[in-house]
Amino acid sequence: MNLLDIPIIDQHAHNLVRSEVAVSRPYAAAFTEGYASEIINYHARHTLFYRRSLREIANFLNCEPQEEAILACRQSLGLEELTKLCFSAANLEAIFLDDGLQPDSILPISWHEKFLTVKRILRLELLAEQLIAKTDDFETFLENFINEIDPPPAGVVAFKSIACYRTGLDIKPVSFAAAACSFYDIKRQFEDRCPRLTDKYLIDFLLHQALLIADKYQLPVQFHTGYGDPDLDLQLANPLHLRSLLESPQYRHVPIVLLHASYPYMQAAGYLASVYPQVYLDFGLVVPFLSVAGMRSVVRQLLELTPTTKLMYSSDAHLIPELYYLGAKWGRQILAEVLEAAIRDSDLSVNEVDGIAAAILRDNAIALYRYS
Numbered sequence: 001m002n003l004l005d006i007p008i009i010d011q012h013a014h015n016l017v018r019s020e021v022a023v024s025r026p027y028a029a030a031f032t033e034g035y036a037s038e039i040i041n042y043h044a045r046h047t048l049f050y051r052r053s054l055r056e057i058a059n060f061l062n063c064e065p066q067e068e069a070i071l072a073c074r075q076s077l078g079l080e081e082l083t084k085l086c087f088s089a090a091n092l093e094a095i096f097l098d099d100g101l102q103p104d105s106i107l108p109i110s111w112h113e114k115f116l117t118v119k120r121i122l123r124l125e126l127l128a129e130q131l132i133a134k135t136d137d138f139e140t141f142l143e144n145f146i147n148e149i150d151p152p153p154a155g156v157v158a159f160k161s162i163a164c165y166r167t168g169l170d171i172k173p174v175s176f177a178a179a180a181c182s183f184y185d186i187k188r189q190f191e192d193r194c195p196r197l198t199d200k201y202l203i204d205f206l207l208h209q210a211l212l213i214a215d216k217y218q219l220p221v222q223f224h225t226g227y228g229d230p231d232l233d234l235q236l237a238n239p240l241h242l243r244s245l246l247e248s249p250q251y252r253h254v255p256i257v258l259l260h261a262s263y264p265y266m267q268a269a270g271y272l273a274s275v276y277p278q279v280y281l282d283f284g285l286v287v288p289f290l291s292v293a294g295m296r297s298v299v300r301q302l303l304e305l306t307p308t309t310k311l312m313y314s315s316d317a318h319l320i321p322e323l324y325y326l327g328a329k330w331g332r333q334i335l336a337e338v339l340e341a342a343i344r345d346s347d348l349s350v351n352e353v354d355g356i357a358a359a360i361l362r363d364n365a366i367a368l369y370r371y372s
């Protein structure tokens with residue numbers, strides 16, 4: 001199977017960072033979720049992902065497979081030309097960007113719109129942090145928070161939560177009084193500075209508010225699940241912790257997208273998608289960050305139970321445009337390999353796989369996000 005002709009909807013990625021920010025960091029920093037200096041300055045260059053990617057990028061840019069040669073080539077192309085090349089080679093129809101990652105370092109959504117169609121994913125915790133800094137009382141803060149997302153701003157196709165990073169996925173019901181108490185504790189600590197929101201009561205309370213609004217507009221809510229940078233507790237990143245939220249009758253019709261294949265909890269994520277109508281999955285970040293064998297195993301495990309109507313492509317690309325290219329290349333290749341294996345196993349027929357590939361790379365996202 002060759003899936004290059006299917007234009008991809010990349011339903012979860014991040015804005016690229018400005019050139020001067022990118023060159024101030026080691027190139028290998030874009031290839032790891034770690035941020036300890038020993039990791040980004042040494043160990044990150046010794047993963048299978050990095051080794052493979054260096055050769056692929058060199059091949060793509062037509063230079064020697066060494067970091068120095070790639071950096072020189074990037075420099076002479078300039079970010080705009082490099083981005084154009086990567087987006088075009090990835091055959092992307094549209095990208096959905098969570099612009100809440102490193103908001104002070106990124107290029108705006110309008111910059112990316114020079115190359116292709118872009119939709120926005122609104123990161124709830126970042127919005128809350130910005131609004132806490134501007135308000136002294138909880139009632140006004142809550143009113144402002146709700147006003148910002150009801151109705152969702154133009155161009156927003158989903159909400160995104162990083163509760164997983166901050167306090168875990170065991171999201172609980174929280175009273176107004178408990179959330180207010182947390183708000184005033186944060187104000188005492190940060191005054192009018194923008195806080196880093198790490199309070200479980202307030203995060204969970206605001207998430208419940210946002211889910212009610214998502215229900216009203218049938219807007220999908222993306223949850224970071226599974227592995228990520230060491231800010232998160234991987235035990236609390238298991239999507240099985242979402243059970244009480246998934247069982248709540250009032251959120252039963254809110255589409256929930258579990259990002260990153262919930263790695264290493266793929267089978268748990270597949271189970272949730274197979275029994276809860278509102279649960280959808282993607283395999284971004286895992287593809288292209290793992291070894292080839294790892295990527296193949298993840299997509300295969302997701303499809304053990306997940307209906308093919310509920311699985312979507314994403315890259316989780318961030319920082320540099322090469323990750324969009326590598327994500328698309330390996331997303332297509334691994335999907336093709338897994339579907340071919342499913343034919344050999346007699347799980348699928350030859351006639352079925354083309355439609356399934358198009359659904360996973362494009363059509364499921366179009367339907368879920370009502371993209372047009």
Ligand SMILES: [Zn+2]
Pocket residue numbers: 012013014098316
């Ligand atoms: Zn992401």
